[in-house]
Amino acid sequence: MEDREGSVCSQQSTDSVRSVLAVIHGHYHRTDLNSTQSTSKRPKFSPIFPTPCVDLISALPDFLIQEILSFLPIEDAIRTSVLSQRWKPLWTQIPTLSFSHNCFSFKLAKFTDFVNKTLDHFISPKIKNFMINFKFEESMAARLDEWVLFATSHHVEKLSLVFDGGLVYAPFAESTPYRLPQFLYINSSLKDLTLRQCVVSPEAESHVSWPSLKVLSVNYSRLNNEAIENIVSGSPNLQKLKLHNCEGINRISSRSLEVLVINAIYDPYEKHESVTEISCPNLQSLSLLGFLYRRTYRLMHVSSLSKANLSFVMTIDKKDKYDCTKHRDILRELLEKLCHVEKLTMGTWCLQVLSIWEIKGISSPLSKRNCLVLDTEICEWDLPGIVSLLQSSPYLKKLVINLSPCDNSK
Amino acid sequence: MAFTWSKTIYMGLDPIFLTELSISIIIFSTIASSKKSRVSKIKTADNEIFEVEEAVATMSNTIKIMAGDCSGGVIPLNNVHSTIFARVIEWCKKHVDDGEDLEYYKGALKNCDATFFEVDQAVLYHLLTTANSLDIKPLLHQGCQRFVDMINGKTVEEIRQLLHIKNDFTNEEEDETRKKLWSSVVGMNSFILL
Numbered sequence: 001m002e003d004r005e006g007s008v009c010s011q012q013s014t015d016s017v018r019s020v021l022a023v024i025h026g027h028y029h030r031t032d033l034n035s036t037q038s039t040s041k042r043p044k045f046s047p048i049f050p051t052p053c054v055d056l057i058s059a060l061p062d063f064l065i066q067e068i069l070s071f072l073p074i075e076d077a078i079r080t081s082v083l084s085q086r087w088k089p090l091w092t093q094i095p096t097l098s099f100s101h102n103c104f105s106f107k108l109a110k111f112t113d114f115v116n117k118t119l120d121h122f123i124s125p126k127i128k129n130f131m132i133n134f135k136f137e138e139s140m141a142a143r144l145d146e147w148v149l150f151a152t153s154h155h156v157e158k159l160s161l162v163f164d165g166g167l168v169y170a171p172f173a174e175s176t177p178y179r180l181p182q183f184l185y186i187n188s189s190l191k192d193l194t195l196r197q198c199v200v201s202p203e204a205e206s207h208v209s210w211p212s213l214k215v216l217s218v219n220y221s222r223l224n225n226e227a228i229e230n231i232v233s234g235s236p237n238l239q240k241l242k243l244h245n246c247e248g249i250n251r252i253s254s255r256s257l258e259v260l261v262i263n264a265i266y267d268p269y270e271k272h273e274s275v276t277e278i279s280c281p282n283l284q285s286l287s288l289l290g291f292l293y294r295r296t297y298r299l300m301h302v303s304s305l306s307k308a309n310l311s312f313v314m315t316i317d318k319k320d321k322y323d324c325t326k327h328r329d330i331l332r333e334l335l336e337k338l339c340h341v342e343k344l345t346m347g348t349w350c351l352q353v354l355s356i357w358e359i360k361g362i363s364s365p366l367s368k369r370n371c372l373v374l375d376t377e378i379c380e381w382d383l384p385g386i387v388s389l390l391q392s393s394p395y396l397k398k399l400v401i402n403l404s405p406c407d408n409s410k
Numbered sequence: 411m412a413f414t415w416s417k418t419i420y421m422g423l424d425p426i427f428l429t430e431l432s433i434s435i436i437i438f439s440t441i442a443s444s445k446k447s448r449v450s451k452i453k454t455a456d457n458e459i460f461e462v463e464e465a466v467a468t469m470s471n472t473i474k475i476m477a478g479d480c481s482g483g484v485i486p487l488n489n490v491h492s493t494i495f496a497r498v499i500e501w502c503k504k505h506v507d508d509g510e511d512l513e514y515y516k517g518a519l520k521n522c523d524a525t526f527f528e529v530d531q532a533v534l535y536h537l538l539t540t541a542n543s544l545d546i547k548p549l550l551h552q553g554c555q556r557f558v559d560m561i562n563g564k565t566v567e568e569i570r571q572l573l574h575i576k577n578d579f580t581n582e583e584e585d586e587t588r589k590k591l592w593s594s595v596v597g598m599n600s601f602i603l604l
Contacts (some may be wrong), residue, residue: 046588055534055573055575055576056531056532056535056572056573056574056576057531057557057573057576058575059535060535060538060539064538064539064542067554068551068554068557068558070554071554071555071557071558072558080569081587082579082587083566083569083570083575084570084575084576084578084579085579086577087575087585119519149478158432251458359477389594401566
């Protein structure tokens with residue numbers, strides 16, 4: 001045992017001796033240059049002469065070791081408790097708790113048991129980051145409420161409730177998703193919330209109060225009618241909002257919002273046209289991506305916008321297959337509102353609508369943009385659209401073309 | 411519908427207004443923001459003075475705040491040694507354009523960073539404490555990741571040897587701890603083996 005330790009030590013010590021020598025040379029070199037100063041003043045802090053075989057890492061302050069432990073999967077952070085007496089209690093106060101269950105490896109009951117035991121041992125009054133990820137089953141709802149209560153009572157700042165399942169075109173085909181508990185909607189410590197496959201339905205209009213919330217990401221979730229409007233008005237400091245494959249939203253109006261991303265919506269039964277109004281005077285970046293069915297986006301107040309990304313696709317009804325007047329008008333209105341934006345990114349589908357436009361002799365609105373990014377595979381149908389954009393960008397300084405495969409339908 | 415690509419471009423564009431047209435077919439595009447290079451003067455604990463571009467130096471929140479207080483004078487760092495500070499500045503120069511978003515720094519260390527962190531434990535220790543005292547979150551983040559990579563795949567005993575941790579449990583205590591906590595621990599992502 002001792003021999004092994006000795007040999008490990010000597011290999012380590014050769015490396016550390018080399019680095020120590022390099023440092024010593026460097027140190028003396030500098031003191032030569034400042035020789036008059038170095039004799040009179042000794043450095044207050046001279047750390048770089050490590051003795052080999054010393055447990056330096058344990059000498060780090062508690063919170064730094066706990067920061068390191070938060071990078072480990074929770075199971076391994078717990079296992080460090082057996083390294084030494086010093087390490088035994090450290091994991092119980094780590095800033096991050098992240099539980100992820102892969103349904104193919106072992107039963108949900110064991111996972112539940114593990115989470116409960118871990119939470120029982122946890123002694124810190126505060127937690128920064130709490131993440132749960134597994135395939136939700138209705139029987140787990142009560143247990144999950146308890147876990148969310150644990151997080152909120154420990155003043156969690158970043159909460160992620162990510163549930164597996166659901167497909168792009170059938171988000172809730174499988175089972176009833178988790179309904180967020182009402183107590184979660186009133187929380188003063190939450191800064192960052194990520195949800196996937198949940199039901200977001202605050203009961204009353206004034207029921208949402210998230211004064212510290214800065215980042216919100218809602219994916220594949222069901223929202224009741226006024227949910228997003230209530231959330232946005234109850235989060236006066238919200239800076240970044242991402243909605244991925246949620247149902248149609250009627251209005252997004254916020255003074256604080258800086259980044260808005262709407263990636264695909266789930267609205268297949270919406271027969272008539274519906275409109276989403278976006279009114280965010282401080283918005284800096286807007287991205288409309290993915291499949292947007294028949295929903296129109298109307299930009300009301302977006303004067304601070306500097307970056308916009310129009311890479312969306314809309315439904316083309318069979319009756320106007322070759323006409324696309326509706327889409328042309330939608331895109332025209334958007335481009336008019338975005339003419340002051342400095343950086344515009346455009347995807348294939350929008351370019352092709354512009355192409356149809358250009359061929360019919362209608363040019364796109366003049367703009368002040370100085371950077372244009374095209375995510376396209378430059379096929380024949382894109383070219384007139386590209387020309388149209390270039391013609392309407394007299395101040396253009398930079399053009400970037402990201403060649404990406406055409407995966408949208410023509 | 412017949413048209414030629416070049417003909418349409420020629421007719422459409424007015425070269426007078428296009429100041430610079432560079433069609434770069436690249437995978438990632440970045441728009442670099444160039445700030446005017448103002449220089450900060452920083453004095454370390456061993457009285458060595460570093461002249462660093464302001465943008466690089468203010469990656470440290472501590473230096474940023476102190477610069478506000480000192481307004482143009484020399485910023486004193488009383489608990490950072492010049493050798494470590496030099497390394498920290500080297501890291502900052504590499505990452506000055508990468509932004510503050512910690513998401514960028516997540517995951518395994520990329521090549522240039524991996525070589526930067528191939529240091530012995532003493533240096534890693536000082537990098538971590540300095541990153542903390544200078545409040546440079548991305549550097550601290552990467553230092554922690556490096557540490558985790560070091561102990562990846564090792565058994566408890568191997569970790570003890572690597573970090574020179576003295577096992578001060580009695581056999582009974584250790585067994586008890588293992589039984590109490592480890593029995594319920596489940597996970598497919600484990601680094602540390604039994």
